[in-house]
Amino acid sequence: MSKKIACLITDMFEDSEYTEPAKAFVEAGHTVTTIEKEKGKTITGKQEEASITVDESIDAVRPEDFDALFIPGGFSPDLLREDGRFVNFAKSFMDEKKPVFAICHGPQLLITARTLEGRSATGYKSIKVDMEYAGANYKDEEVVVCGNQLVTSRQPDDIPAFSREALQLLK
Template identity: 75%
Template sequence: MAKKIATVITDMFEDVEYTDPVKAFKDAGHEIVTIEKEKGKQVTGKQNDETITIDQGIDDVKPDDFDALFIPGGFSPDQLRADDRFVKFAKKFMDDKKPVLAICHGPQLLITAKSLEGRKATGFKSIQVDMEYAGANLVDQEVAVCQNQLVTSRQPDDIPAFNRESLNVLK
Protein backbone atom coordinates (compact mmCIF):
# COMPACT_ATOMS: atom_id res chain seq x y z
CA MET A 1 0.00 0.00 0.00
CA ALA A 2 1.36 3.41 -0.99
CA LYS A 3 2.48 5.64 1.87
CA LYS A 4 2.66 9.43 2.04
CA ILE A 5 6.16 10.32 3.27
CA ALA A 6 6.95 13.69 4.85
CA THR A 7 10.50 14.71 3.95
CA VAL A 8 11.98 17.49 6.08
CA ILE A 9 14.81 19.15 4.18
CA THR A 10 16.65 22.45 3.72
CA ASP A 11 19.78 23.76 2.05
CA MET A 12 23.02 21.78 2.29
CA PHE A 13 21.34 18.35 2.41
CA GLU A 14 23.54 15.46 1.23
CA ASP A 15 22.39 15.17 -2.40
CA VAL A 16 22.60 11.39 -2.85
CA GLU A 17 21.03 10.74 0.59
CA TYR A 18 17.93 12.47 -0.75
CA THR A 19 17.87 11.40 -4.40
CA ASP A 20 18.59 7.67 -4.01
CA PRO A 21 16.04 6.92 -1.25
CA VAL A 22 13.41 9.14 -2.93
CA LYS A 23 13.86 7.24 -6.20
CA ALA A 24 13.47 3.92 -4.32
CA PHE A 25 10.39 5.19 -2.46
CA LYS A 26 8.75 6.53 -5.63
CA ASP A 27 9.59 3.36 -7.59
CA ALA A 28 7.75 1.42 -4.85
CA GLY A 29 4.70 3.66 -5.34
CA HIS A 30 5.10 5.95 -2.31
CA GLU A 31 4.42 9.70 -2.39
CA ILE A 32 7.12 12.15 -1.26
CA VAL A 33 6.22 15.58 0.14
CA THR A 34 9.14 17.94 0.80
CA ILE A 35 8.74 20.26 3.79
CA GLU A 36 10.78 23.33 4.72
CA LYS A 37 10.00 26.71 6.27
CA GLU A 38 8.11 27.89 3.20
CA LYS A 39 6.35 26.31 0.25
CA GLY A 40 7.90 26.98 -3.15
CA LYS A 41 11.37 27.75 -1.78
CA GLN A 42 14.30 26.23 -3.69
CA VAL A 43 16.83 24.29 -1.61
CA THR A 44 20.17 23.05 -2.91
CA GLY A 45 22.28 20.08 -1.87
CA LYS A 46 25.77 20.56 -0.50
CA GLN A 47 27.31 18.96 -3.61
CA ASN A 48 25.28 21.39 -5.77
CA ASP A 49 23.99 18.38 -7.74
CA GLU A 50 20.35 18.75 -6.72
CA THR A 51 17.96 21.66 -6.31
CA ILE A 52 14.46 20.88 -5.07
CA THR A 53 11.35 23.04 -4.94
CA ILE A 54 9.65 22.63 -1.57
CA ASP A 55 6.10 21.23 -1.66
CA GLN A 56 4.84 22.48 1.73
CA GLY A 57 5.74 24.91 4.49
CA ILE A 58 6.05 23.46 8.01
CA ASP A 59 3.13 25.61 9.22
CA ASP A 60 0.84 24.09 6.57
CA VAL A 61 1.30 20.43 7.50
CA LYS A 62 0.55 18.13 10.42
CA PRO A 63 2.22 14.79 11.22
CA ASP A 64 -1.25 13.19 11.06
CA ASP A 65 -1.32 13.98 7.31
CA PHE A 66 1.53 11.50 6.71
CA ASP A 67 2.34 7.81 7.11
CA ALA A 68 6.12 8.19 7.55
CA LEU A 69 8.96 10.70 8.01
CA PHE A 70 12.18 10.78 5.98
CA ILE A 71 15.20 12.82 7.17
CA PRO A 72 18.07 13.00 4.67
CA GLY A 73 21.55 13.84 5.98
CA GLY A 74 24.08 16.55 5.27
CA PHE A 75 23.89 19.88 7.13
CA SER A 76 20.12 20.06 6.63
CA PRO A 77 19.06 18.21 9.86
CA ASP A 78 21.34 20.38 12.02
CA GLN A 79 19.73 23.53 10.60
CA LEU A 80 16.21 22.15 10.96
CA ARG A 81 16.68 21.18 14.61
CA ALA A 82 17.23 24.83 15.50
CA ASP A 83 13.54 25.36 14.63
CA ASP A 84 11.13 24.00 17.26
CA ARG A 85 8.44 23.39 14.63
CA PHE A 86 10.58 20.73 12.93
CA VAL A 87 11.59 19.21 16.28
CA LYS A 88 7.93 18.86 17.36
CA PHE A 89 7.01 17.50 13.91
CA ALA A 90 9.67 14.75 14.13
CA LYS A 91 8.88 13.96 17.77
CA LYS A 92 5.23 13.30 16.93
CA PHE A 93 6.20 10.59 14.39
CA MET A 94 8.41 8.92 16.99
CA ASP A 95 5.75 9.21 19.72
CA ASP A 96 3.09 7.79 17.38
CA LYS A 97 5.41 4.91 16.34
CA LYS A 98 5.11 5.84 12.67
CA PRO A 99 8.04 4.91 10.39
CA VAL A 100 10.98 7.33 10.71
CA LEU A 101 13.78 6.93 8.16
CA ALA A 102 16.93 8.91 9.03
CA ILE A 103 20.29 8.65 7.32
CA CYS A 104 23.75 10.04 8.20
CA HIS A 105 23.16 13.30 10.16
CA GLY A 106 19.36 12.78 10.05
CA PRO A 107 19.25 11.49 13.65
CA GLN A 108 20.37 14.94 14.86
CA LEU A 109 16.74 16.04 14.56
CA LEU A 110 15.70 13.04 16.69
CA ILE A 111 18.36 13.85 19.30
CA THR A 112 16.91 17.35 19.70
CA ALA A 113 13.40 15.85 19.82
CA LYS A 114 14.62 13.65 22.71
CA SER A 115 13.26 10.61 20.85
CA LEU A 116 16.21 8.21 20.74
CA GLU A 117 16.28 6.98 24.32
CA GLY A 118 16.26 3.19 24.41
CA ARG A 119 16.14 2.97 20.60
CA LYS A 120 18.57 0.90 18.55
CA ALA A 121 20.07 3.34 16.03
CA THR A 122 23.12 4.40 14.08
CA GLY A 123 24.30 7.61 12.43
CA PHE A 124 27.30 9.36 10.93
CA LYS A 125 30.51 8.83 12.92
CA SER A 126 30.67 12.45 14.12
CA ILE A 127 27.23 12.26 15.80
CA GLN A 128 27.50 8.77 17.34
CA VAL A 129 28.64 10.09 20.74
CA ASP A 130 25.74 12.58 20.69
CA MET A 131 23.37 9.71 19.96
CA GLU A 132 24.78 7.74 22.91
CA TYR A 133 24.32 10.75 25.21
CA ALA A 134 20.74 10.97 23.92
CA GLY A 135 20.20 7.41 25.21
CA ALA A 136 20.28 5.52 21.90
CA ASN A 137 21.46 1.91 21.87
CA LEU A 138 24.12 2.77 19.30
CA VAL A 139 25.28 0.20 16.76
CA ASP A 140 27.98 0.77 14.16
CA GLN A 141 26.53 -1.06 11.16
CA GLU A 142 25.18 -0.11 7.73
CA VAL A 143 21.57 -0.06 8.88
CA ALA A 144 19.73 -0.33 12.19
CA VAL A 145 16.03 -1.13 12.45
CA CYS A 146 14.27 -0.58 15.77
CA GLN A 147 10.80 -2.00 16.51
CA ASN A 148 10.00 -2.13 12.78
CA GLN A 149 9.62 1.67 12.99
CA LEU A 150 12.96 3.53 13.14
CA VAL A 151 15.44 2.96 10.29
CA THR A 152 18.87 4.65 10.52
CA SER A 153 22.08 4.46 8.51
CA ARG A 154 25.54 6.02 8.78
CA GLN A 155 26.63 7.37 5.38
CA PRO A 156 26.12 7.34 1.59
CA ASP A 157 27.77 3.90 1.27
CA ASP A 158 24.92 2.48 3.40
CA ILE A 159 22.15 3.72 1.07
CA PRO A 160 21.37 0.30 -0.52
CA ALA A 161 20.79 -1.26 2.94
CA PHE A 162 18.93 1.87 4.12
CA ASN A 163 16.59 1.76 1.12
CA ARG A 164 15.97 -1.99 1.50
CA GLU A 165 15.09 -1.78 5.21
CA SER A 166 13.09 1.45 4.78
CA LEU A 167 10.95 -0.19 2.10
CA ASN A 168 10.42 -3.23 4.39
CA VAL A 169 9.20 -0.97 7.21
CA LEU A 170 6.91 0.91 4.82
CA LYS A 171 5.13 -2.31 3.75
Protein backbone atom coordinates in the same frame (compact mmCIF):
# COMPACT_ATOMS: atom_id res chain seq x y z
CA MET B 1 -0.52 0.14 -0.66
CA SER B 2 0.81 3.62 -1.31
CA LYS B 3 2.13 5.54 1.70
CA LYS B 4 2.59 9.29 2.18
CA ILE B 5 6.13 10.09 3.34
CA ALA B 6 7.02 13.46 4.86
CA CYS B 7 10.61 14.58 4.20
CA LEU B 8 12.07 17.28 6.47
CA ILE B 9 14.77 18.98 4.42
CA THR B 10 16.53 22.29 3.79
CA ASP B 11 19.63 23.64 2.06
CA MET B 12 22.90 21.72 2.41
CA PHE B 13 21.26 18.27 2.52
CA GLU B 14 23.48 15.40 1.42
CA ASP B 15 22.41 15.10 -2.23
CA SER B 16 22.39 11.30 -2.68
CA GLU B 17 20.88 10.72 0.77
CA TYR B 18 17.76 12.48 -0.46
CA THR B 19 17.67 11.63 -4.17
CA GLU B 20 18.34 7.88 -4.01
CA PRO B 21 15.91 6.89 -1.21
CA ALA B 22 13.25 9.31 -2.57
CA LYS B 23 13.57 7.70 -6.00
CA ALA B 24 13.23 4.22 -4.44
CA PHE B 25 10.13 5.31 -2.48
CA VAL B 26 8.46 6.83 -5.56
CA GLU B 27 9.34 3.81 -7.74
CA ALA B 28 7.65 1.60 -5.12
CA GLY B 29 4.48 3.70 -5.48
CA HIS B 30 4.81 5.96 -2.44
CA THR B 31 4.55 9.77 -2.35
CA VAL B 32 7.38 11.90 -0.90
CA THR B 33 6.47 15.43 0.22
CA THR B 34 9.40 17.76 0.93
CA ILE B 35 8.81 20.11 3.87
CA GLU B 36 10.80 23.23 4.73
CA LYS B 37 10.05 26.68 6.17
CA GLU B 38 8.91 27.99 2.80
CA LYS B 39 6.77 26.25 0.15
CA GLY B 40 8.08 26.70 -3.41
CA LYS B 41 11.61 27.59 -2.30
CA THR B 42 14.43 25.95 -4.25
CA ILE B 43 16.95 24.24 -1.98
CA THR B 44 20.31 22.83 -3.00
CA GLY B 45 22.34 19.89 -1.75
CA LYS B 46 25.78 20.46 -0.31
CA GLN B 47 27.43 18.74 -3.30
CA GLU B 48 25.34 21.05 -5.55
CA GLU B 49 24.29 17.99 -7.59
CA ALA B 50 20.63 18.17 -6.57
CA SER B 51 18.22 21.03 -6.18
CA ILE B 52 14.59 20.56 -5.33
CA THR B 53 11.54 22.75 -5.04
CA VAL B 54 9.95 22.45 -1.62
CA ASP B 55 6.43 20.97 -1.73
CA GLU B 56 5.05 22.30 1.55
CA SER B 57 5.70 24.74 4.39
CA ILE B 58 6.07 23.27 7.88
CA ASP B 59 3.16 25.50 8.94
CA ALA B 60 0.83 23.94 6.33
CA VAL B 61 1.34 20.27 7.26
CA ARG B 62 0.44 18.02 10.18
CA PRO B 63 2.14 14.77 11.17
CA GLU B 64 -1.22 12.97 11.04
CA ASP B 65 -1.38 13.64 7.26
CA PHE B 66 1.58 11.29 6.70
CA ASP B 67 2.38 7.60 7.17
CA ALA B 68 6.16 7.91 7.59
CA LEU B 69 9.00 10.41 8.05
CA PHE B 70 12.24 10.61 6.05
CA ILE B 71 15.20 12.71 7.25
CA PRO B 72 18.18 12.89 4.85
CA GLY B 73 21.59 13.86 6.21
CA GLY B 74 24.11 16.57 5.40
CA PHE B 75 23.88 19.90 7.26
CA SER B 76 20.10 20.05 6.73
CA PRO B 77 19.08 18.25 9.99
CA ASP B 78 21.34 20.51 12.07
CA LEU B 79 19.81 23.62 10.47
CA LEU B 80 16.27 22.30 10.95
CA ARG B 81 16.70 21.31 14.59
CA GLU B 82 17.11 24.92 15.70
CA ASP B 83 13.42 25.38 14.79
CA GLY B 84 11.01 23.78 17.26
CA ARG B 85 8.37 23.22 14.57
CA PHE B 86 10.59 20.64 12.83
CA VAL B 87 11.65 19.06 16.12
CA ASN B 88 8.02 18.67 17.25
CA PHE B 89 7.02 17.29 13.83
CA ALA B 90 9.73 14.59 14.07
CA LYS B 91 8.90 13.88 17.73
CA SER B 92 5.28 13.24 16.81
CA PHE B 93 6.25 10.40 14.43
CA MET B 94 8.44 8.79 17.09
CA ASP B 95 5.77 9.17 19.79
CA GLU B 96 3.05 7.74 17.51
CA LYS B 97 5.35 4.83 16.53
CA LYS B 98 5.09 5.70 12.83
CA PRO B 99 8.02 4.68 10.58
CA VAL B 100 10.99 7.07 10.69
CA PHE B 101 13.92 6.84 8.26
CA ALA B 102 17.02 8.88 9.20
CA ILE B 103 20.40 8.64 7.51
CA CYS B 104 23.82 10.10 8.34
CA HIS B 105 23.17 13.33 10.32
CA GLY B 106 19.38 12.79 10.14
CA PRO B 107 19.26 11.47 13.73
CA GLN B 108 20.26 14.97 14.95
CA LEU B 109 16.58 15.96 14.71
CA LEU B 110 15.67 12.89 16.80
CA ILE B 111 18.36 13.76 19.38
CA THR B 112 16.91 17.27 19.76
CA ALA B 113 13.41 15.76 19.98
CA ARG B 114 14.69 13.54 22.82
CA THR B 115 13.31 10.39 21.18
CA LEU B 116 16.34 8.08 20.94
CA GLU B 117 16.55 6.90 24.54
CA GLY B 118 16.58 3.10 24.72
CA ARG B 119 16.49 2.70 20.93
CA SER B 120 19.07 0.97 18.74
CA ALA B 121 20.26 3.29 15.99
CA THR B 122 23.20 4.42 13.91
CA GLY B 123 24.30 7.63 12.27
CA TYR B 124 27.37 9.38 10.92
CA LYS B 125 30.44 8.70 13.11
CA SER B 126 30.73 12.36 14.17
CA ILE B 127 27.34 12.19 15.94
CA LYS B 128 27.95 8.81 17.63
CA VAL B 129 28.71 10.39 21.03
CA ASP B 130 25.71 12.74 20.71
CA MET B 131 23.48 9.75 20.01
CA GLU B 132 24.93 7.88 23.00
CA TYR B 133 24.38 10.90 25.27
CA ALA B 134 20.78 10.95 23.98
CA GLY B 135 20.42 7.38 25.28
CA ALA B 136 20.63 5.50 21.98
CA ASN B 137 22.25 2.07 21.73
CA TYR B 138 24.63 3.12 18.91
CA LYS B 139 25.60 0.39 16.43
CA ASP B 140 28.27 0.88 13.76
CA GLU B 141 26.32 -1.00 11.04
CA GLU B 142 25.16 -0.06 7.54
CA VAL B 143 21.52 -0.17 8.61
CA VAL B 144 19.85 -0.56 12.01
CA VAL B 145 16.12 -1.30 12.31
CA CYS B 146 14.66 -0.70 15.76
CA GLY B 147 11.27 -1.95 16.84
CA ASN B 148 9.65 -2.13 13.41
CA GLN B 149 9.67 1.70 13.42
CA LEU B 150 13.08 3.35 13.16
CA VAL B 151 15.49 2.77 10.25
CA THR B 152 18.89 4.49 10.49
CA SER B 153 22.08 4.38 8.40
CA ARG B 154 25.52 5.99 8.62
CA GLN B 155 26.51 7.45 5.23
CA PRO B 156 25.92 7.48 1.46
CA ASP B 157 27.52 4.03 1.02
CA ASP B 158 24.70 2.61 3.16
CA ILE B 159 21.87 3.95 0.97
CA PRO B 160 20.99 0.62 -0.73
CA ALA B 161 20.53 -1.12 2.66
CA PHE B 162 18.75 1.96 4.08
CA SER B 163 16.28 2.10 1.18
CA ARG B 164 15.70 -1.66 1.27
CA GLU B 165 14.83 -1.70 4.99
CA ALA B 166 12.72 1.48 4.78
CA LEU B 167 10.70 -0.02 1.91
CA GLN B 168 10.29 -3.26 3.88
CA LEU B 169 8.81 -1.28 6.78
CA LEU B 170 6.38 0.50 4.44
CA LYS B 171 4.84 -2.79 3.30
